Amino acid sequence: MRLHIWEIVPLKKRVIMGFSIVIILIGLLSGILYYNMLKTFHKVDDAYLNFNILKNYYYKIEKVSVALNGYLNENDRSYISAFYQEYDQLLEEMNNTQLLFVNRDTAMLFKNIKHMFESYGEEAEAAINEYRKRNLSGLSSSFSRTLKIKSYMQEGIYELMINFISQSEIFQKNLYSQLIVLRTIILFY
C-alpha cells in the first residue's frame, strides 16, 4: 500500500510546516511591498526635485535676461559682467544637469531648452555687438529675438514641469495602491 506524504508527516509537524510557509510568504510579500513603496517614495521625491531644478532654471533665465536688459538700457558695465557670469554658469549647469528618472521624452524636451539657451546666448552676443556699434535697427532686431527665445524657453520649462507633475501623479497613485495592499495584509493578519 502506497502512503501519501501527508500521511507520513505527523499532524503537529504538518501544521507547523503550513504556518511556517505562510509566515515566510507573508514576510516575503511585506519585503517586496516595502521595497516598492520605498522606490515609489523616492520617485515622488525625485519628481519634485526635478520640478525644483526647473523652477531654478526659470528664475536664472530671468536673471540672465535682466542683466542683458540692464546693460542694453542703462549702459552699466556691472550688468554685462553679471550677464556673462550668469549665462556661463547656467549653461554649465544645464550641461551637467542631474535630472532624476527622466525618460526619452523629457530628455529631448530638456535638450530643446538647452539648445534654445545656446541660441539665446548667440542672439544676446549679436545684440551686444550691435549696441557697441550703435546700430539701433540691428540692436532692436537682436534684442527682440532674445525676448522671443526667452519666452520659448520658459514655455518649454512649463511643459517639462507639467510632464514631471504628471509623472509624480502616477507615482502617487502607485503609492496609494500599495497602501491599499498594505492595509489588506494588516487586516489579513
Add this chain to the structure above:
Amino acid sequence: MARYTKNLAYIASILILILLSIPFRLVNISSDSKKGNINNLNSPYRLFCVYSGSSDYYKYLLKEGLDDAASELNAWVKFYKFNSSEVDKHCEALDKAITAKVDGIITNVPLKNEIFNYIELAYNRNIPVITIEDDLSNSKRISSIVTNSYAYGKNAGRLMILATKGKATTALFDSNSNFSKNEIKNKGFIDAIKNYQEMNVEKYSVEEPSIIEYINLAQSIFINNPDVNSFFCPDIESTLGVVRAMVEFNKTNCIVIGSGDSQEILNYIKNGIIYASLVEDPYSIGYFSVDCMIKHLNGGSISESINSDVIIVTRDNVDNVLAERKDKD
C-alpha cells in the same frame, strides 16, 4: 482530518500566490526611466513636424505615421498641429524648431512666402527641411513628400468616365493660391478623358478660394451654364462649396468627383451626392517623411520628390472608412 488539512494548505498557497503577485503588478513605473545626467541619455535624432490643416483625422493619421517611423528608426518627433487659419502659430513653431537647433524639420506649406523664408533660415543653420503635401521646389528643402498631382487628376478623370459613362460636361477649377497644383490635377483629368468625344470641360477661375466663393461660383454655373452636369473639385474647399450649392439648388443629379475626407464629405458620399473623393494618404506621408529625414541625417541620398499614395473613397468603401474612423476616435 488529513484531507481537510491538505485542502486548507492548497487554498492558503493559492491565496498567498495571489497576494504575492499584487506588489509585482504595482511596479508599473516606466521602464525606460533612467537616473543621472540628462545629457548622457542615448540621444536619438530630434525632429519637429509642424502641420496646419483642417482635418483632425488627417492630423491623427499623419501623427501615427510619424510615431511609427520614429519608434522604428530611433528618432524623436515633436508634432505641432494647427488649424489652416493658424499660420502665425505654424511659423512660430518653425522658429522654435530652428532656435532649438533640431536635427530636422518636417512641415507642410500653408503660406509659400513665409515657409520659404523659414526654410532658408533653417538651411543657413544646417537644419534640413522636408516639405509635405506641397512642394517648394525653388527653396532649399532637401525633399518633398507629395501626392502626384497629375496621377491624382488622371484618377479623377477615370472615375468621371466611369460615373458618367463617357458623356459629360465637367467644370474644372483653378485658384491663384494653389494654382500650380490644381492646374496639374486638371491636366491629368483632361488627359484621362481626351479620347472620349462626348466629354468636355469648362474651366473656371477663383480669385480667393473659400467655401463661400465656390458656393457662389457653383450657383452661377447652375444658372448660366446648364450644360455642366459634373464637377471635378481638386481640393476640400471646392468640394464642400460645390456640394453645398448642389443641395441648396436641388441639383443633386450632378456628378461630383471631390477631394478630402472630412466627416461632411464622407456623409455626402454615403448619401450618394458625391460620387467619389480622392484622399491623400497621411500615414504614408508621415512615415516616409521621417524615414527620408533619417536617411539624409545618416548620410544617405534621398530623392528630391517622393510621391505618396492616393486613396479613393466611394459609396462602396465609405462605410469601412467611417467604421475605421469611429474605432480610432
